[in-house]
Amino acid sequence: MRVFIAGVDGYLGWTLGMYLTARGHEVAGADAYLRRDWVAEMGSQSALPIRRMTERLEAFRDRFETNLDFRRGDLMDYNFVLNLFRSFQPEAIVHLAEMPSAPYSMIDVHHCVFTQTNNLVTTLNMLHAMRDVCPYAHMVKLGTMGEYGTPNIDIPEGFFEIDYRGRKDYLPFPRQAGSWYHQTKVHDSHNIMMACKFWGLRSTDIMQGVVFGTRIDEMGDDERLFTRLDFDQCFGTVINRYCCMAVIGHPLSPFGKGHQRRGFLPLRDSMQCLTLAIENPPERGEYRVFNQFEEVYDITELAQKVKNVGESLGLEVEVRNTENPRIEMEEHYYNPDHQHLLDLGYTPTHDIEAEMKIMIRDLIKYRGRIEARRYALVPDIRWDGSIRKVQFFNMSKQ
Secondary structure (H helix, E strand, O other), X not given: OEEEEEOOOOHHHHHHHHHHHHOOOEEEEEEOOHHHHHHHHOOOOOOOOOOOHHHHHHHHHHHHOOOOEEEEOOOOOHHHHHHHHHHHOOOEEEEOOOOOOXXXXXXXXXXXXXXXXXXXXXXXXXXXXXXXXXXXXXXXXEOOHHHOOOOOOOEOOOEEEEEEOOEEEEEEOOOOOOOHHHHHHHHHHHHHHHHHHXXXXXXXXXXXXXXXXXXXXXXXXXXXXXXXXXXXOOOOOHHHHHHHHHHHOOOEOOEOOOEOEEEEEEHHHHHHHHHHHHHOOOOOOOEEEEEEOOEEEEHHHHHHHHHHHHHHOOOOOOEXXXXXXXXXXXXXXXXXXXXXHHHHOOOOOOOHHHHHHHHHHHHHOOHHHHHOOHHHHOOOOOOOOOOXXXXXXXXXXX
């Protein structure tokens, strides 16, 4: 299958390119290297060293004996997208090219407007190019479980059934975005659903949980094939941040009461799930939703797991809650469904502690890179627009 990956230089994109190629798919991708710029803007860097794309592509050819067809460019440029699709004629399009950070979108008006513009325009450009060039292709769009918020009811996979005067119908599950970034994902879902309805496109909207992990088996031991691992307050996801904190002796810092519940899955399982979605497309005109995660955890529970794993590897690890810079419920009901991917054959690979142990062992080798940017760990972007010194407090016994 010819698979185009938008955002192929990123955490998920680079990893997916290897995973699909190892399974016989023909892969092309595009990127403008914006993730590298955004992380640098936060005063941070990837915990794992990331090579220039020329070196990455050379290692890719060495490892897989085939090329990854890479194009550098901005997906906000419609002609760039159109010409990409014309030349490659993708059968599947994986859209990973959006600005993915809630805190980044909340910094100020400029970051908010950029997030909204970048994310919505890239999606609309790809939808129109699909319509005009490859209408039979399948878009796999990376959404987020954050679109749903934390409603006090169970969360089905994207739709809920209603009975209107004896006629059953399905409506999109109500969205409750928690940031300007999450709001772009809500708008994307609506736009993609409309494109499927009007133009007969097909799409899978992946409501993904929080991904963590440093590697997949296909990388081998070649440092040139590493994917990035961010730990700053904007682009580091919670388990990745906790593991980086543990490695340098920084207190693990659940926000507020620390009982926010979310769905999580390892990087290797994200690859498995995305590939299952790609290889099992919906019918033309169908818009479907998959909730993609392995298990739901409390973030303080996760901090304790990282502490236990870190201590088993000889690290001294402390859990110390910090004032919550976000506006969110810190204790809530959370019960989402994720049956569709299980039905397609998703099988979790490792338990969470085993994956954490792999991560921490990888990160210990690059402790100096994290230590050099440890100030980037401190969250000072606040949802209410203010900037205040972060206060830590010990809630480890609560």
